[in-house]
Amino acid sequence: MNINIVFPDKQQKAFEAGVSVAQAIAQWRNEALSSAVAAKVDSVPVDLSFVLTRDAALDVIDVSSREGLNVLRHSIAHVMAHAVQDVFPGAKVTIGPSIEDGFYYDFDYAEPFELDDFAKIEKRMKKIAAADYPFIREVLPRAAAVDIFSARGEDYKVELINDLPADVTEVSLYKDGDYVDLCRGPHIPSTAKVKAFKLLSLAGAYWRGDERNKMLQRIYGTGFADEAALAEHLALIEEAKKRDHRRLGRELDLFSISDEAGAGLVIFHPKGMMLRYLIEDWERKEHLKRGYDMVMGPQILKVDLWKKSGHFDHYRENMYFTEVDEQTYGIKPMNCLAHMLIYKSKIRSYRDLPLRYFELGTVHRHEKTGVLHGLLRVRQFTQDDAHILCMPEQLNAEIRAIADFVNYAMGVFGFEYEVELSTRPVHSIGSDADWELATCALEGALKDNAIPYEVNEGDGAFYGPKIDFKLKDALKRKWQCATIQCDFTLPERFDLNYIGPDGEKHRPVMLHRVILGAIERFMGVLIEHYAGAFPVWLAPTQCILLTVTDKHIPYAETVYSALIDAGIRCEKFFDNEKLGYKIRQAQMQKIPYMLVIGDKEMEAATIAPRARDGSNLGALTVEQFIALVREMCEKKKG
RNA sequence: GCCGAUGUAGCUCAGCUGGUAGAGCAACUGAUUCGUAAUCAGUAGGUCCCCGGUUCAAAUCCGGGCAUCGGCUCCA
Numbered sequence: 153m154n155i156n157i158v159f160p161d162k163q164q165k166a167f168e169a170g171v172s173v174a175q176a177i178a179q180w181r182n183e184a185l186s187s188a189v190a191a192k193v194d195s196v197p198v199d200l201s202f203v204l205t206r207d208a209a210l211d212v213i214d215v216s217s218r219e220g221l222n223v224l225r226h227s228i229a230h231v232m233a234h235a236v237q238d239v240f241p242g243a244k245v246t247i248g249p250s251i252e253d254g255f256y257y258d259f260d261y262a263e264p265f266e267l268d269d270f271a272k273i274e275k276r277m278k279k280i281a282a283a284d285y286p287f288i289r290e291v292l293p294r295a296a297a298v299d300i301f302s303a304r305g306e307d308y309k310v311e312l313i314n315d316l317p318a319d320v321t322e323v324s325l326y327k328d329g330d331y332v333d334l335c336r337g338p339h340i341p342s343t344a345k346v347k348a349f350k351l352l353s354l355a356g357a358y359w360r361g362d363e364r365n366k367m368l369q370r371i372y373g374t375g376f377a378d379e380a381a382l383a384e385h386l387a388l389i390e391e392a393k394k395r396d397h398r399r400l401g402r403e404l405d406l407f408s409i410s411d412e413a414g415a416g417l418v419i420f421h422p423k424g425m426m427l428r429y430l431i432e433d434w435e436r437k438e439h440l441k442r443g444y445d446m447v448m449g450p451q452i453l454k455v456d457l458w459k460k461s462g463h464f465d466h467y468r469e470n471m472y473f474t475e476v477d478e479q480t481y482g483i484k485p486m487n488c489l490a491h492m493l494i495y496k497s498k499i500r501s502y503r504d505l506p507l508r509y510f511e512l513g514t515v516h517r518h519e520k521t522g523v524l525h526g527l528l529r530v531r532q533f534t535q536d537d538a539h540i541l542c543m544p545e546q547l548n549a550e551i552r553a554i555a556d557f558v559n560y561a562m563g564v565f566g567f568e569y570e571v572e573l574s575t576r577p578v579h580s581i582g583s584d585a586d587w588e589l590a591t592c593a594l595e596g597a598l599k600d601n602a603i604p605y606e607v608n609e610g611d612g613a614f615y616g617p618k619i620d621f622k623l624k625d626a627l628k629r630k631w632q633c634a635t636i637q638c639d640f641t642l643p644e645r646f647d648l649n650y651i652g653p654d655g656e657k658h659r660p661v662m663l664h665r666v667i668l669g670a671i672e673r674f675m676g677v678l679i680e681h682y683a684g685a686f687p688v689w690l691a692p693t694q695c696i697l698l699t700v701t702d703k704h705i706p707y708a709e710t711v712y713s714a715l716i717d718a719g720i721r722c723e724k725f726f727d728n729e730k731l732g733y734k735i736r737q738a739q740m741q742k743i744p745y746m747l748v749i750g751d752k753e754m755e756a757a758t759i760a761p762r763a764r765d766g767s768n769l770g771a772l773t774v775e776q777f778i779a780l781v782r783e784m785c786e787k788k789k790g
Numbered sequence: 791g792c793c794g795a796u797g798u799a800g801c802u803c804a805g806c807u808g809g810u811a812g813a814g815c816a817a818c819u820g821a822u823u824c825g826u827a828a829u830c831a832g833u834a835g836g837u838c839c840c841c842g843g844u845u846c847a848a849a850u851c852c853g854g855g856c857a858u859c860g861g862c863u864c865c866a
Contacts, residue, residue: 750825752825
């Protein structure tokens with residue numbers, strides 16, 4: 153019997169039923185087979201060994217595609233697990249997927265693995281690759297699969313199979329050599345395609361991601377189609393480390409975190425504080441343009457208020473408390489309470505709404521020691537926080553305005569971001585109806601504005617669902633910055649109301665929102681984003697005066713005064729060193745403009761600016777330079 | 791909080807199996823007065839994270855803490 157196969161270029165070919173995908177591809181385009189790792193039959197991913205028995209559309213999954221790379225990495229993860237079991241008999245396998253930059257596999261083994269073991273495992277992996285074991289897929293009834301894994305002592309695989317939904321009657325296994333794994337597939341045709349890989353790090357990870365479960369040992373690795381791509385990736389990791397904000401924070405003297413002061417507490421040095429001031433100053437103005445009122449609440453509030461808000465019941469673990477005159481006060485972990493009190497301080501009319509209270513509010517949260525991370529995860533931080541109190545019918549427009557604000561702000565800094573909608577968590581307050589309303593309001597606004605998003609089930613705040621905006625750091629870790637949270641509960645708990653057009657009391661709705669999120673975190677991501685080379689408007693030092701010799705100092709001093717007078721952030725570097733040395737120092741400090749002053753400049757009453765990118769701007773008068781800097785700041789360029 | 795690793799001069803790192811510490815850069819001093827990414831010479835700098843233990847003797851071995859790093863869980 154003949155079957156018709158349609159190839160990606162719409163070409164149709166007839167084959168005898170029973171032909172494998174690999175054979176079909178070979179007859180279509182022989183060269184396509186060498187870089188193919190798997191295929192899709194009528195959009196369903198399959199192995200190259202899959203047998204075609206009826207008419208179908210065939211797609212090739214090439215290793216050069218994202219999908220193909222994932223298949224390869226997943227197969228490398230199998231090879232690694234195979235090698236680990238060879239090197240460490242008795243190690244139990246659990247799960248091992250491909251991830252964005254590679255793969256990992258989690259093992260349960262009595263002894264801790266060490267970094268030194270990587271060489272042994274890699275060596276073994278190379279042997280497995282050289283053996284050219286085909287990946288063989290087998291489909292069996294789940295009971296038979298349970299028997300196989302039980303016999304091999306693979307308790308975790310047995311658990312995985314037993315937890316499958318009842319309607320799943322068969323499962324697929326993949327074998328390479330004497331290694332067997334439970335796996336959906338597809339896989340590369342044989343271990344010979346495993347050519348370029350490297351094991352990278354070791355970590356603990358809870359079984360099924362639940363901290364109540366046993367901690368397993370995770371090995372992270374990465375893999376590519378060839379050595380060149382691997383080397384490129386490893387070089388990229390090195391580059392990313394160079395722009396790590398913790399390293400740049402020290403090198404550029406922006407901030408420090410001191411054991412003596414305490415973990416997770418940031419100490420801003422002059423340059424870091426200047427950067428922070430510039431961001432905050434910009435942000436205040438942007439808020440005033442958008443109808444926000446600046447407010448400020450106290451740092452500590454009586455514990456009864458935290459009980460009223462629900463924080464004491466649901467957030468106590470993260471809060472710090474202190475005693476004042478035998479009364480317990482909670483150090484604020486959020487800024488909303490004072491804002492509620494401001495609202496309540498007088499009778500509100502529907503004509504007053506929406507009210508938008510903005511505060512650069514400093515909060516303290518007790519974060520577990522293991523999570524602290526430079527500026528990105530700290531125990532004291534300042535949020536660019538606002539609470540918007542409005543009528544339910546104003547909700548959509550307000551959410552839309554915030555999303556626009558976020559989009560504008562991210563555009564100013566040149567950030568790409570991802571959006572997530574986080575729904576009701578297990579521990580939460582409020583009625584089902586309110587959660588439903590709030591979630592719909594957020595989702596509706598996202599849909600109305602055609603903002604692409606993913607749903608993050610159960611990840612909302614305890615008082616309401618939220619829209620999260622996530623930025624990536626240099627090492628591609630995602631960090632939540634902006635967030636919009638919809639809250640029907642706190643207005644209820646605080647009995648907030650407004651007088652409607654009908655003369656009756658009504659309940660307002662509250663939006664909690666931040667644009668940059670935590671200033672500290674945002675700065676951390678920002679430092680990495682710019683690799684420390686801040687645009688002129690944000691650069692703590694915008695220019696530095698470099699004298700060629702000592703005799704140019706008096707003239708350079710007059711230039712300095714003129715620049716400082718004009719509000720330009722300028723430094724002097726008049727040391728008795730060669731110009732090349734000073735250029736190098738300024739370059740390493742990533743200062744936007746180096747202003748060279750020698751004989752020529754002194755005579756012509758000019759300066760010779762050299763930009764950070766190495767270009768010379770030619771002789772400029774001080775006035776011309778001031779105008780240039782002002783223009784760059786205005787346009788937020790450079 | 792959990793798993794693993796690490797903690798030596800301001801920074802980056804040596805210091806083998808126990809015999810009380812070194813390099814480069816930075817800093818400081820002097821000489822040099824120099825034109826677009828490192829001038830030369832000299833000087834100084836350390837409770838070897840902290841506390842306890844073993845030992846004639848601990849940076850080194852053991853125990854406990856703290857902190858950092860990579861993850862997990864959690865989160866702005």
